[in-house]
Amino acid sequence: MASNQRIAEFSRYCASKDILARKFQTYMPVRWNSTYLMLKSALPFAELITSFYNVNTANDTRREKLPDGDWYVATVFVEFLKVFYDVTVELSGVYYPTYPLAILKLYDMADVLRQYSENVMVASAVVAMQKKFEKYWGKIPLLYALGIIVDPRFRFNGLEVFSKELGECLGLSETDVAEHLRTLKTQMFEIFSIYENRYSHGTAEPVPPQQQSQQQSKLMKIFFSKATTSCASGSGSSSQSQSQRQHVELNRYLSTEYSIVESDDFTTNDLLKWWRGKRNNFPILSRLACDVLAIPVSTVSSEQVFSTAGRILEERRCSLAPDTVEALTCLKNWENATFRQQHQPDTKELMDNFSNMIIEESSGSNQPTS
Incomplete structure (x- = not known):
């Protein structure tokens, strides 16, 4: 419906059905999200679009009627793309900490890829996506790991659970996952040593709170369901090197249980407040935590x-x-x-336009409808 003639035909058809004519955004290659938003906006009007298309192509032998199965394919794609859209938007935030969310969102994407790899309509594309995903995210980056460790709900126990669940989604061996966890733990203590040497006589500065809403992810629910068994040991592994045993402050944090509400009410913004309140208990670790929480996953939206x-x-x-x-x-x-x-x-503006765009009449313009 890109041409003026087609728009006029659609407007007359809607008028004959006593329906307010609407515009539908076409695919825009320069917008990363246009495919998802276009299909999402069109699905509620599937019956109207199908009827209009079939009526206007009834006498054209070169074109087949639009089958209902095509809309089922569109529905599958919308459900598939929604996860990536939501993850991209949430991790692009700049006014709330995003690193504590990174591994949770990686799991969401890996999980949806695993689910749709068995769907015949998208399997060929999804398998290729899985290979690319494993190439980039088969090993969790250190900053992503630190984002989980400085969350008192999870700490290193949470990182262990999340790494194993993510590895299972990606088909990684338990040996490789365990080896990478040991590497991350060693790197964590090395970074803390740097902070300990630099700030052993300093104090952490306050970080202003921001606004953010966060829903409890699927991976968080898995962790809390395993909390009584997987997290009973405190810091996870009982075997520590001599250098690790020396970091009293970090080990005390990793081995202490904290009473924090396990609900959607606790967001990454609350982590900043929590660490500000723990500056006296963890003067060095609180500085490290605030530095990690201040780094955005994506430097630009x-x-x-x-x-x-x-x-x-x-x-x-x-x-x-x-x-x-x-x-x-x-x-x-x-x-x-x-x-x-x-x-x-x-x-947001694009989505609002999708839901509010109507075809203007020659006598004036109609008001947008929801």
């Missing part, structure tokens, strides 16, 4: 990655030197930071 040009560049600036473009990008980001608008992608 998802929408900015794919569509920066319209915000920074235009025809008059298309010949600027790379250094100038970099400077303009930084200035724009600083300006947005002043007004706390660094993470306001066009996604």
Whole structure:
């Protein structure tokens, strides 16, 4: 329905059915999320679109009628893409800690890939995605691991459970997962040693709270269901090296149980508040935790990655030197930071437009409907 003629035909058809004519966004290659949002917006009007298409192609022998099965395929794709859309949006946040969410979201993606690998409609694409996913995320990055460790609900026990569940989703061997966990634990103590040497006589500075809403993920539920068995040992492994036994503050944190509500009410923002309240108990570890929580998983929002040009560049600036473009990008980001608008992608506006767009009549414009 991209041409004016087709839009007019659709408008007349809707009028004959006493339905308010709506516009539907076409696929836009420059938007990372357009396929998901386009299909999601069209599904509620599947019957209307099918009827219009079949009526207008009834006399065209070159075109077949639109079968209901095509809408089932669209539904499957929407359900499949929704996980990646939600993960991308949540991990692109800049006003709340995102590293504690990284492994949880990795599991969500790995789990949906495993589920859909047996779906004949998407299996060929999903298998290729699984191989690429395992290549990048077969080994959990250290900062992702630290994001879980500094969460007092999980600590190293949570990292163990999450790593095993993620490894199972990706088909990794238990030996490889266990070996990587040992590496992560060693690196964790090495980083703490650096902080211990640097800040043994200092105090942590406060971090201002932000706003964020977070639902309890599937992986979190798995962890809490195993808490009585998997986390009963405190820090996980009873065998520690001599250097690990020396870090009293870190070992005390890893071996202490904390009474924190295991619900959707506890968000990553609450971690900042929790660590601020523990600065006297863990002066060095609280500084490390706040440094980890301050690092974003993604340095720029998802929408900015794919569509920066319209915000920074235009025809008059298309010949600027790379250094100038970099400077303009930084200035724009600083300006947005002043007004706390660094993470306001066009996604919400695009979704609102999808749900509110109607075809204007020649006599005037109709008001958007929900």
